[in-house]
Structure formats: structure tokens, C-alpha cells
Amino acid sequence: MKKTFRSGCPIASMLDIVGDKWSLLIIRDMLLAGKKTFKDFSSSIESIAPGILSSRLKMLESVELITKRKLPENNKENIYLLTEKGIELVPLITEMILWSDKHVRPLNTEMYDVSDKGFDRDKSKVMEYIQFNYRELVKGLVG
């Protein structure tokens, strides 16, 4: 898929790719919950519609944020794994969590408690840990 960008601004260009309400949630599910199949993503609490999920997976694959693979032991089901480009979204996602925890919490009384994640104590350690864990998961699956 050829992407068309609105401008030369890095912020706008980033939004041209993942600036919608769903793409970063799929990436969240991969990074923080180890999800990898269409069924895994469909089961998330936000109830993404199958058509939207399918189009977002295609788009994320086309810009090389994820790759579609098959496991040797199951050639029927596709699995989706983040590339390094996708894994490097961790700092951005971390800043989203921190800002939301502080500023959106008063608007959303149902927001999960994230104070036990350690972001406030050592942000870069937590980010490295998430990235390390995800890389280990990928290694374990496809070597």
C-alpha cells in the first residue's frame, strides 16, 4: 500500500499511519498482552469490529510495523508479530499511559490502576523490560 502523507511534518506523518482509534490498541495488545492472532485481537475489551481489525492489520503490515507469519505446527492460522519498528513504539505508548493516568483518569472513573507498573519510579527500565519481553516472545515463536 502506498501511503499518502499530508505534509512533511513528522507528527502529521506518524498520525497518517497510526492516527486512528484502533491501530495503537492492536499494538498495545501485542506488546503488553502478547496477543498474536486475529481471534486474540477480536477478544479485547474494546470490541473491535472484524472489518476494522482486518483493514488495520493489513495497513500495519504494509508499513512494516507488523509481519504476518505462520507457526510451523499450525499452517492454518496467521500470527501477527511486531517488527523492531513496531517494538520501538514503546516509549510513545509509555508517554500515552503516563499522560492518560494523570490527566484522563478524572474523566474516566473506570480507568485501571497502573501505579504498580513502576513507570513513576523508573520509566526507562520498565520500557526496556517490555521490549525485552516482546523480543523474547518473538524468538520463542519463530526463532
Next chain:
Amino acid sequence: MKKTFRSGCPIASMLDIVGDKWSLLIIRDMLLAGKKTFKDFSSSIESIAPGILSSRLKMLESVELITKRKLPENNKENIYLLTEKGIELVPLITEMILWSDKHVRPLNTEMYDVSDKGFDRDKSKVMEYIQFNYRELVKGLVG
């Protein structure tokens, strides 16, 4: 405006507010270009449609990311200023720039050069500088 959130996830909640292709560009224009009027935002290179701009400004005001004011010397034109909640989006916007600069640049050959901004040398200093500058602008305008 009462916001409805899809879940208790901080990432999803953040996207429920500013997870569209325009809101963060309006905030970018305020933070990085000192823009403050409807006309200012309309003139940006991405050509936001007036109806979308108007609805995003209302939404951003309703969640207290921006405030609508009038300058003493001009009671006809509204100006829009970021609140502290909005100013604290700087770390998130910085991570967007850095990720995009590294990973979206190969897809967008028109992307501006941001290597002179110093993010790679001292990210936190640049972020503080942007926030300091914006707060000074607000003080200069409305005291």
C-alpha cells in the same frame, strides 16, 4: 461534552480523546508554532477543513486541554491556549517526532529535517524548553 470511554485502559482512553488525525496537529501548532486563532490553525499546511477544526476545538475545550479566551485589546476574536494538561503532552509529541523521524522518514521523502532540534542530544532539555516557551507565551498574552 460527556466523554464515553471504550474501556478502563489508559491508552484507549487517551485515544478516545485525541486519537484522530487532527487534534494533535492543532496542539502541535500551539506548542511549536505559537498559533492561537481559528485563522492560524486554518492556515496550516495540512489544510484542516473549517468544520473539523471547529469540532476539534470544541472537543479539546470540553476536556480542558485548551481554553478559549479573548484578548483585552480585541474582543471580537477568540484565542485558544493550551492548559497545563495540554502543555504536558510535550513528552508524547516528542516521542512521536523521534519515532517518525526514524521510521516513517523512509516512507515520506518530503519529511522535514529535525536533526537540528537537538532531540537526539538532550531530549529532556528540548522538551523543557518547548514547555517553558509556551508558558511564557501564555503569560505574555493573558498574564
